[in-house]
Amino acid sequence: MDFSVPSYLTISAAELAARAGERLLVLPGRAAVYQDFARSIADEIEQNNRAGRRTVLILPVGPLGGFPPLVALCNRERISWRQVHVFNMDEYLDWQGRPIGLDHPLSFHAFMRRFFAALDPALRPPPEQCHFPDPAHPDAAWESMEAVGGVDTCYGGIGVHGHIAFNEPPLTRWRSMTAEEFRRSRTRVVAVAPETTVMNSIRGLGGAFAALPPLGITLGMAECLAARRLRLYCDGGEWQRTAVRTALLGPVDVAYPATLTREHPNCVIVCTAATAEAAVRPEHTLWDAALAAADAAD
Numbered sequence: 597m598d599f600s601v602p603s604y605l606t607i608s609a610a611e612l613a614a615r616a617g618e619r620l621l622v623l624p625g626r627a628a629v630y631q632d633f634a635r636s637i638a639d640e641i642e643q644n645n646r647a648g649r650r651t652v653l654i655l656p657v658g659p660l661g662g663f664p665p666l667v668a669l670c671n672r673e674r675i676s677w678r679q680v681h682v683f684n685m686d687e688y689l690d691w692q693g694r695p696i697g698l699d700h701p702l703s704f705h706a707f708m709r710r711f712f713a714a715l716d717p718a719l720r721p722p723p724e725q726c727h728f729p730d731p732a733h734p735d736a737a738w739e740s741m742e743a744v745g746g747v748d749t750c751y752g753g754i755g756v757h758g759h760i761a762f763n764e765p766p767l768t769r770w771r772s773m774t775a776e777e778f779r780r781s782r783t784r785v786v787a788v789a790p791e792t793t794v795m796n797s798i799r800g801l802g803g804a805f806a807a808l809p810p811l812g813i814t815l816g817m818a819e820c821l822a823a824r825r826l827r828l829y830c831d832g833g834e835w836q837r838t839a840v841r842t843a844l845l846g847p848v849d850v851a852y853p854a855t856l857t858r859e860h861p862n863c864v865i866v867c868t869a870a871t872a873e874a875a876v877r878p879e880h881t882l883w884d885a886a887l888a889a890a891d892a893a894d
Contacts, residue, residue: 604845605838605875612872616844621866626661626831629868633662633751633829638669640749641680650679652741654750654815654823656761657684657704659831667714677712677721681744683737683819684708684728685752685761688809693731693785696809702800704728729813734783737815741822750823754830754839754865756795758852762814764789765851778850781816788812795835817856826863828854830871837875840867 604612613620623629637653644651669675687704688696698706705728712720730736741747752760759765763781766773788796788810797805820826828843830836843854843865850856857863 601876601878602842602846604841606878608874609869609872612841612844616865619864620844620872621864622869622872623866625868625870626659629829629831629866630659630661630665632866633659633827634666634669636827637666637749637751638673638675641670641677642673642675644748645676645679650681650744652681652683652744652747654683654685654747654752654820655708656686656752657707658753659829660707661831662829663711664714667711670719671714671716674716674719676719677715678719680721681725681740682708682721682727683741683747683815684726685820686812686814687728688788689731689785689811689813691810693811695731695813700809702796702808729783729815731785731813734785734813737783738819741819747819747823749825749827750820751827751829752820754828754836754843754854755792756832756835756839757789757791758839758842758854759789759792760817760820760828760854760857762786762788762792762812763817763820763853764792765853767851773850775848775850775856778817778853779821779856780818782818783813783815786812786814817853821856821860824862826857826860828857828863828865830865830867833868833870834873836867836871837873840865840871841875 613622623632641651684704688702690696696703727737727740754760757765766778793805793808797803797808801807830840839854842852846852846855848855848858
């Protein structure tokens with residue numbers, strides 16, 4: 597087994613940007629990434645409103661920091677969501693496959709309710725235009741998307757092992773899946789992967805692993821890839837570097853689902869400068885890391 601580090605993980609941020617071209621936008625920091633997220637959504641809605649067209653979006657819950665500036669923009673500039681149809685990417689389920697309660701700290705549904713409530717009442721989308729994937733009717737999302745003419749833009753992020761929504765690597769010891777099969781995956785119930793359990797528990801629950809719901813309902817890669825535009829926002833810094841670089845330059849494979857976006861005609865990854873840095877620096881040893889940590893503590 598080869599444990600060598602792929603070369604695309606060690607190249608400079610400048611070379612990464614050069615090789616990725618228009619598929620990558622690097623911004624100085626998180627504030628700039630959040631503002632770009634907000635401005636992109638607000639401008640898209642406003643342009644469609646002026647043209648008398650509906651806007652159809654797939655929205656994530658995260659990066660979280662993009663939603664407050666989006667509310668502020670829309671309220672200040674009076675950008676109406678009355679003709680917007682929102683399809684949420686995913687939601688956690690309990691161990692019996694039922695949606696978690698709105699009182700759970702990680703409830704995506706509760707987050708979006710608060711987001712819509714923060715919009716001026718005259719600007720909010722009608723409740724029937726706000727869709728969540730339903731474990732009792734997994735085909736409802738696809739059917740509703742088709743009924744409104746398809747999705748304009750799918751906004752999202754990239755998980756630590758390259759997942760988009762809860763489309764995590766479908767790898768087991770018993771079966772494999774081709775990239776083409778995974779591209780066709782539709783809305784479904786999934787088990788939350790161990791890596792995601794660790795990451796999300798640390799980032800959202802202070803390391804309370806047992807409190808993180810074990811299942812999820814997710815839009816499939818088919819729904820996400822069918823959008824006319826893809827915009828993936830990455831503000832994770834060090835932990836997200838490998839996922840972003842693999843999505844852009846690594847082999848297209850279900851082991852990193854974000855690589856399946858490579859063939860999309862209009863996909864851009866927007867990330868912080870810290871996230872664009874080299875994932876691995878072979879010339880740095882653990883002792884170098886110890887020295888850097890000590891310096892940073894001064």
